Amino acid sequence: MGDEPYPECRAQELFDEFVSATTCRAVLRSFSQLCEHLQLDKSSAERLLYQPIKHRLNYWRANALWAKLDRRAAQPEYLRARVCSNTTCVIIGAGPCGLRTAVELSFMGARVVLLEKRDSFSRNNVLHLWPFTIHDLRGLGAKKFHGRFCAGSIDHISIRQLQLVLLKVALLLGVEVHVNVEFKNLVEPPEDQHRHKVGWRMKVSPTSHPVNQMEFDVIIGADGRRNTLPGFRRKEFRGKLAIAITANFKNRNTTAEAKVEEISGVAFIFNQRFFQELRQETGIDLENIVYYKDDTHYFVMTAKKHSLLDKGVILQDFADTEQLLSQRNVDHDALQVYAREAANFSTNHQLPSLDFAMNHYGQPDVAMFDFTCMYASENAAMIRQRHGHQLLVTLVGDSLLEPFWPMGTGVARGFLAALDSAWMIRSWSQGGAPLDVLAERESLYRLLPQTTPENMQKNIGLFSLDPTTRYVNVTPASITPAQVRHLVDTGEEAGLSTHCGDIIRLFNFICPLSRRSLTEYSPRTNQLLTWCQEQTCGYRGVAVKDLTTSWKSGLALCALIHRYRPDLIDFDALDESSAEENTRLSFDVSEREFGISPLTTVEEMLCVGEPDSLSMVMYLSQFRQLLRDSPSALVTPASLLSRLGLSPSRKRNPKVFFDSKRRSSLRVMSRYVLLLSVCSSVCLSVCLSVCSSVCLSVQFAVGCSGVCFFCQKRVYVMERLSAEGFFFHRSCFQCDFCSSSLRLASYAFDQNEGTFYCLHHYDCRLSTAAARRRRLTASDRATSHRTSTVSKQCVCYCQCVYVTVSVGESREVNGCWCKYV
CATH class of the missing domain: 3.30.70 (Alpha-Beta Plaits)
Structure with a gap:
């Protein structure tokens, strides 16, 4: 660097020209002249030009700017510009958010290359600034470059002026800015890495530009709504x-x-x-x-x-x-x-x-x-890996989250995303585990759309790169590494399909007439298939291609449970060849912890060539309905049941009694949720009428999911209940002692006899045969319903069944004394 004397007056004039430049071209030209005058070769000098410029330019106007930048650079998160010293970052787009990201990465010591396809800043539109944004820009010396910046009560700045301010700061910090260069696509590392290791590169226009041959570790999309970086799916918000x-x-x-x-x-x-x-x-x-x-x-x-x-x-x-x-x-x-x-x-x-x-x-x-339509990326970052080289890909600005202009949130949330991305790159450069890095970034991204000046940390003077200084409730574990496995692209697995051709077989077991309903039903099964693929992506031995055969081994269902409750299943200990054990484990855990009863037996699952399509759709839909909006770290039995307004699932030991509210039917409620979610586009009555009108020649054996455990008659999927591994009609599920109807959340089961009881009469099962009430036959029940006088609903004292009695009566019904509701 040296301390040779330079013509101070000329250097000061060039610095003044640089500070007062009002166009992008003028800024780049004046900065180039200043570096040339100070004998700084930007192509071969130290990566950070700030210190050489500061030492060689002793000017009172510049010193005030140096003081602000020094104060910012002294923050402990930057480790004196060494935390990212071995990282090369490419930023696509010189908008406010792209430039702000470049500035932050430069403070961390990264080599930053910024590409902009134009050489002019011409957007006159004005941005509303939040208090923290004003404080942040003042700390970067915005007032030195734009004297009217937020003077008095002004809380806005034009996009063009903001770009000029940030461009000048970025140049002083050593950012390499290339204008009239358009990013085209990524170039993967070559397969042959033996002679010379070549990492990720990019293709730009013009093709003769030297950045075509540059290798980099991180690429950031900041080119607005069009977003040229592939791999990011967008959500649409339509109003x-x-x-x-x-x-x-x-x-x-x-x-x-x-x-x-x-x-x-x-x-x-x-x-x-x-x-x-x-x-x-x-x-x-x-x-x-x-x-x-x-x-x-x-x-x-x-x-x-x-x-x-x-x-x-x-x-x-x-x-x-x-x-x-x-x-x-x-x-x-x-x-x-x-x-x-x-x-x-x-x-x-x-x-x-x-x-x-x-x-x-x-x-x-x-x-x-x-x-009317605004878009947001589903994810903030991803990792691409090819031939031993990893590339961290992330988005900022409108590429990540489009703003709603009447709220004035655009640039503020854009700056927050820039800081969050820089924090992620910091963790990446320090050798953080890829999945941990992505999980933390996605956790922060969930906070971004709901962030306002009112719910941020109040002391904006303490804001820094660390998210905990900016956000109030930072929970990095809200997204677990297992949930972001699909964000690591190794090129070895095909992308997730959003179409499901196999689902055409869904109603074929009923009759061809039902295929008309299938046209309406397919979009929802497509969504279910896509969700299942996303949740099980990355698990060993799991490749969900359909909603039937892909689940026969039991691994896919175990993976789905493990995704949200890793404490319930040790997935790494599962044997791929033990399909029966895996399926039985997943069924038992689902019923015990989530209250989701199986709609088929383990034996049927394994014996048939293809599991029943409708049963599988209904079964998996319950998982999606309960889990799709819940981060895995928050999924517990209590949290799942709280979504249904219920208590944790019942204990099978009948000695533990529930109060009246906790006897609410968990599984009946979840079945209603299921029917609402799965059958909203397919009329239930149509399905049942079609099913009942078909004459099936197949004779079902006892114990089959298609045969009622009690009456031994055919039970269709839409009317099927399951408990203790048995399947039955809703109307057949009755207490063996008093013949009262049972509910799935309030019954007791005698494993020795294979009989079901209401909680009140479980202890009476050992009574003498003479004391036990005779179970009503189907014809008796029909006669009873036809002849009874129904004028008032009442509830049994033991609260095991709802019955009806005549007005003014209070009598014994089915062995229990009843009262009016």
Whole structure:
């Protein structure tokens, strides 16, 4: 580095030019000239240019900036810029979030290469800043680069100005910025690694650019909604039709313009008179409007469709939003008039002139877009591994989570995601286990959409890279390593299929007439199959390809249980060849811990060539219904049953009695949940009528899941109950002593006799035969129901059954004294 004397005046002039540069090209040019004057070769100098520049430029204006950057760099999480010194990171996109990520990685000592396909910052739209964002940018010296930054009560900044501030900080910290370079795709490491080890690379345009040959360890997608990084699935959030209009007018910074008050956000519901007067005077009908005064006069509003049609902005009404707002269906001249009228009225006609600022196309900066649909990535990061080389891939900014502009959350949550990603890269660089790194990142990502200024840590002065300084309730274990196994792409397994051709066999066992219902049923079974594949991905010996044969070995069901309750099953100890033991274990654990009774027997599961499709769909749907929204760390018997409003599952020892509330039927309730989830698109009555109308020639043996344990008649899937390994009709499940109907959560079972009892009469099973009541036959029960006078519902004193008695009666029914409800 040296301390040779340099022409101080020229260096100071170049630094001033760099600080005051107002375009991307001017910033890059002035910084290059400054480095050249200070005899710093950016291609061969130390990775961090900050220290050499600081030592060679002794300038009072620069010293104030150095003090702020030194204070930030001294945070313990950075380990004096050594924590990521052996990591090379590529960032796609020079938006605010991409640049903020680059700055953070530079503080940690990483080599950061940033790619931007344009060489200009032209987005005039204004961003709302949360208090922590303002504090964060001030700590990076934003005030030194932009003197008007958040002066007084101002809490916003234009996107273009924010990009310029962060670009200057990034350059000083040694970030390699390449403009007019477009990322195309990733290049996997070659298979031959013997002569020379070659890691992950990328293909960019132009193909002659030297970054094509660069190897890197981490790549970060910050290129907005389009997101060119493959492998990330997106969730769509669709709401009511919302059409937004943004307009930027030239700000000449006159006295008259300075007197105009900003509108931080006015919605129709809070100021109906304003919007009614606007509609009466101009014909413009809005839902809300915001006005910020920055480099431009920035207006953003939500317009109602009928108003745009009446004013001729939209030429023709279409049901499809994309077609409605297509360029050929919009009159841009009418749009400019519409925006100008709305801006003029909302500022009480105080702006002296409303000339549009120009966008990067050289056209008036007014735009209309749809934010009915917003997208969010399902996951924040993933790992790709090929031929011994791992690549950490992550997203930030709009690529990760699109903002809802009326809430002003975009840049704030974008900065939080940038810090969270940097924290993940820090753990990665320190040798953290890949699955642990991904699990922690996904845990933090779950907090992001619900984060607001009100529910963050209050002392923003203590905010740092560490998530615990920013979030209130950080629970890194909310996502376990087992849950993120599918985020490690080794290239050895095919991607998860979202289609299920095999499910076409679902109702074939009934009759061809039911296939019409299958058309409606398939989408839900597709979702069930995809969910099962995601939950069991990565487990040894488990490859879920359908909802039938893939589950015969019992391993898949054991893997599903282990995913959420690893304490119940030691998956590593299971033997793939022991299908009967695995299946029996999974059935027993499911019934004991989750209250999910099997819909078939272990023997049937193993003997038939293909398990019954409908039974498997119903059985697996119960798991999905109970588990799909619950992080694995939170899945316990109590938490599962609390979702049904119930207590933990009953003990099989009948000596332990429940109170009246805890006798609520757990398995009956879960069966109702099952039917709602599985059969919402297929009419239950249709299924049953189809089943009952089919004459099956197959004779079922006793003990088969298709035969009732009590009456020995056929029992169909939709009306089947199961307990203690037996299957039966709902109506046949009765106490052996008093013939009262039993519920699955309140019965007792005598294993020696193979009989079921209500809890009240379990102790009476040893009574003499004369004392025991004769069980009613089917014909007796039918006669009883036809002749009884039903006028009041009552409940048995022992609360084992609901019966009906005549008004004014209180009599013994089935051996129990009853009272009115």
